[in-house]
Each structure stands twice: as structure tokens, then as C-alpha cells.
Amino acid sequence: MEKRFIYADNAATTAVSEEVLNAMLPYFREAYGNASSIYKLGRDAQKAVEEAREKVAAALGADPKEIFFTSCGSESDNWAIKGTAELMAKRGKKHIITSVFEHHAVLHTCEYLEKHGFEVTYVPVSDKGLIDPEDVRKAIRDDTALVTIMYANNEIGTIQPIDEIAAICKEKKVIFHTDAVQAVGHVDIDVHKQGIDMLSLSGHKIHAQKGIGALYIRKGITLPNLIHGGGQERAKRAGTENVPAIVGLGVAIEAATKNIAERNAVIIPRRNRLIDGMLKLPYTRLNGDREKRLPGNLNISFEGIEGESLLLMLDMNGICGSSGSACTSGSLDPSHVLLSIGLKHEIAHGSLRLSIEDDVTDEDVDYILEVIPKVVERLRSMSPVWEKMMKGEKYQ
Numbered sequence: 001m002e003k004r005f006i007y008a009d010n011a012a013t014t015a016v017s018e019e020v021l022n023a024m025l026p027y028f029r030e031a032y033g034n035a036s037s038i039y040k041l042g043r044d045a046q047k048a049v050e051e052a053r054e055k056v057a058a059a060l061g062a063d064p065k066e067i068f069f070t071s072c073g074s075e076s077d078n079w080a081i082k083g084t085a086e087l088m089a090k091r092g093k094k095h096i097i098t099s100v101f102e103h104h105a106v107l108h109t110c111e112y113l114e115k116h117g118f119e120v121t122y123v124p125v126s127d128k129g130l131i132d133p134e135d136v137r138k139a140i141r142d143d144t145a146l147v148t149i150m151y152a153n154n155e156i157g158t159i160q161p162i163d164e165i166a167a168i169c170k171e172k173k174v175i176f177h178t179d180a181v182q183a184v185g186h187v188d189i190d191v192h193k194q195g196i197d198m199l200s201l202s203g204h205k206i207h208a209q210k211g212i213g214a215l216y217i218r219k220g221i222t223l224p225n226l227i228h229g230g231g232q233e234r235a236k237r238a239g240t241e242n243v244p245a246i247v248g249l250g251v252a253i254e255a256a257t258k259n260i261a262e263r264n265a266v267i268i269p270r271r272n273r274l275i276d277g278m279l280k281l282p283y284t285r286l287n288g289d290r291e292k293r294l295p296g297n298l299n300i301s302f303e304g305i306e307g308e309s310l311l312l313m314l315d316m317n318g319i320c321g322s323s324g325s326a327c328t329s330g331s332l333d334p335s336h337v338l339l340s341i342g343l344k345h346e347i348a349h350g351s352l353r354l355s356i357e358d359d360v361t362d363e364d365v366d367y368i369l370e371v372i373p374k375v376v377e378r379l380r381s382m383s384p385v386w387e388k389m390m391k392g393e394k395y396q
């Protein structure tokens with residue numbers, strides 16, 4: 001078996017595509033003007049920014065005036081949540097609804113607001129990793145300022161019933177924000193049709209560079225600024241525009257939202273083959289709903305082993321994956337997402353997430369399915385937990 005290099009961690013970050021890089025390059029050394037300057041060099045930069053804004057808007061079914069560039073997905077989440085909190089607190093609304101398995105950019109922002117006089121309801125998720133819209137409805141109160149529910153989960157890939165949740169929020173006249181960082185480019189999104197009020201996205205998950213994001217804010221919602229200063233982004237988000245990154249995001253989102261169905265038709269069978277192949281091993285389980293999940297995502301728990309050791313062994317075999325999310329790996333706490341769907345700590349610890357795109361070939365799938373059983377067997381043979389399990393002893 002010849003060693004390969006397989007990048008299967010696109011939920012952590014993606015490579016900047018050739019197309020994106022080429023579109024960005026002129027804006028470093030040729031068209032490097034400040035988009036606020038009035039000479040041609042500046043106006044050209046401004047024009048490039050506005051073209052990118054149109055591309056982002058078109059990809060989401062939004063109006064360009066509703067798109068604000070930010071420095072990342074985390075900033076978009078922070079702005080949407082803190083901004084709405086500040087706005088609605090003035091009307092006496094200091095209650096926020098989110099879910100237990102959001103990305104930390106949302107969860108930690110909500111926890112921060114809890115320390116500043118807001119109340120937060122964390123709706124649960126099912127053992128399949130899905131939110132019940134009725135739980136959201138039940139949680140809404142007269143003083144609810146915001147509902148923020150992620151579009152697709154970054155660890156287990158489950159796609160939430162966003163349309164139903166948005167409809168409930170509309171009926172109850174509550175602002176609805178969704179962190180769609182993992183969903184953009186993998187599922188079709190139309191913010192106006194779907195009734196989404198605010199949506200966060202990030203460039204580096206869709207083949208643009210790290211450090212660029214956007215927030216869609218529906219017309220009619222006027223958030224206070226998160227960053228104060230100059231008049232950029234319609235005086236809502238100060239800071240000289242990162243023109244190359246913005247241009248890159250425009251090209252990236254256009255490419256990512258084109259031919260979604262065709263790409264998924266290639267990715268899904270490969271992903272399913274990986275899932276079925278891994279589930280052939282004993283004491284394994286798939287985390288998250290099988291159908292309502294991102295096309296390239298799989299998350300499997302292998303009982304009796306440590307996810308970190310598994311990742312290192314996969315790395316030695318040229319395979320990049322993840323266990324838990326990149327932000328929390330390195331900590332010994334098991335993933336809050338896996339715990340939220342009811343996994344015991346020791347099972348959550350032995351989990352592997354792969355997030356593939358269409359560059360992972362059928363031969364790559366064969367290779368991964370050759371490597372995994374060997375590595376899992378090896379780790380289990382060295383694992384005291386596994387030994388106890390096999391002797392039928394209970395472990396906690």
C-alpha cells in the first residue's frame with residue numbers, strides 16, 4: 001500500500017484555490033489603493049470591494065446593501081449577537097435563545113452576555129444531533145431579543161431545520177441569526193426566501209484566505225457597531241478594507257455556491273462508503289443523523305481508543321482529520337458537541353471527524369479504509385480501556 005497525502009479536514013480550514021489566489025494578486029502590488037481614496041487607484045479598489053459584495057449577496061439571495069465584510073466568522077457571530085443584545089436591551093428585551101452545541105464563537109459570546117445581565121436559554125439537541133423547532137418555540141418569551149441557531153454543526157455536520165425555526169421567529173417577531181460558516185457552499189441558501197434575519201460566514205472554510213468573513217444583516221435591522229472608527233462598510237464596521245481578502249471571498253463564494261448539487265453527487269457516495277467501511281469495525285458508531293448532514297462530513301466514535309492517538313497515527317499515514325474541533329483539541333475536555341448528543345466521555349474521546357471535498361478520490365477512500373482498521377486495531381491492542389471492555393468489565 002503506497003502512502004498518500006489526503007486532506008480530509010476541510011471543516012477546519014481549506015486551501016486557497018488557484019482561482020481565488022489569482023483574483024487576489026493584483027490587489028497587493030498593482031491595485032493597492034485605499035478604497036476610501038478618491039483617485040483612480042482608490043476607486044478601483046472600491047469597485048473591487050463592491051463587486052465582491054454583489055457576489056456574496058448573489059450567493060445568499062441577499063441585497064448587496066445587506067452584506068458587511070468582517071475579519072472572520074467569529075467576528076460576524078460576535079457582532080450579530082452582541083449587537084442585537086445591545087439593540088434589544090434598550091427595548092427591555094434581555095433574553096437570548098441558542099443551542100447547546102453551537103460553535104464557541106456563539107457559545108462564549110452568549111456566556112459573556114450572561115455575565116452582563118442577559119439570560120440565555122440553551123435548547124437541547126436530539127441524540128441524532130438535531131434541534132426540534134418546537135423547543136425553540138417553547139423557549140421564546142416576551143422579552144426574547146434573539147434566536148441564534150447554527151445552520152450546520154461543525155463537528156457532526158448535522159443540518160438544522162432552519163426554515164422552520166426562521167418561520168417560528170418571524171411569527172413571534174424575534175430576530176433570527178444563523179452561524180452558517182459550515183453550510184455555505186454545501187447547501188443551497190436563500191436568506192430572503194428562508195426568512196433568515198442575519199447570517200455569518202467565513203472565507204477560509206470555502207477556499208478563500210483566513211481572516212475574512214461577512215455578516216448578512218436584513219434591511220431594517222440597524223445593529224450598533226462592534227468596531228468604531230472610520231466610515232467603512234456604510235459606517236457600520238470601521239477599518240480600512242482588506243481589499244485582496246474581500247476580492248478573494250467574492251470569487252470563493254461564487255465558486256462554492258455554483259454546482260453544489262453536482263459536487264455533492266460526487267462527494268456523498270464517497271463519504272457514505274467511508275462511513276459504511278468504518279462501521280464494519282466492532283464497537284463503532286456514527287455521530288449525527290445519517291441523512292441530514294453535510295455531504296462531506298463523517299464523525300465516528302471508536303470505543304476503547306483516544307482520538308488524539310488516532311489522529312497522530314493517521315497523520316503518519318498521510319491522512320489529515322480531526323477529533324473534537326480544532327479550537328479545543330489540545331484540551332482534555334471532550335467535545336461539548338459529542339456530549340450534547342449523549343455520548344459518554346470515554347466514547348466522545350475516541351471520535352474522528354473527516355470532512356472531505358470532491359478532491360478526495362475513490363482511490364483515496366480505498367486507502368483510508370485500508371489504513372483505519374489497522375490503526376484502530378493497533379491502538380485497541382495497546383488500550384487498557386479496550387482490554388477491560390473485552391473482559392466484560394465495566395468502565396465509567
Ligand SMILES: *Cc1c(COP(=O)(O)O)cnc(C)c1O
Pocket residue numbers: 011071072073074075077103105150152153154179180181182202203204205211212213
Ligand atoms: C470555523 C467556524 C467559525 C469561526 O470562523 P473563523 O473565520 O475561523 O473565525 C464559526 N462557526 C463555525 C460553525 C465554524 O465552523
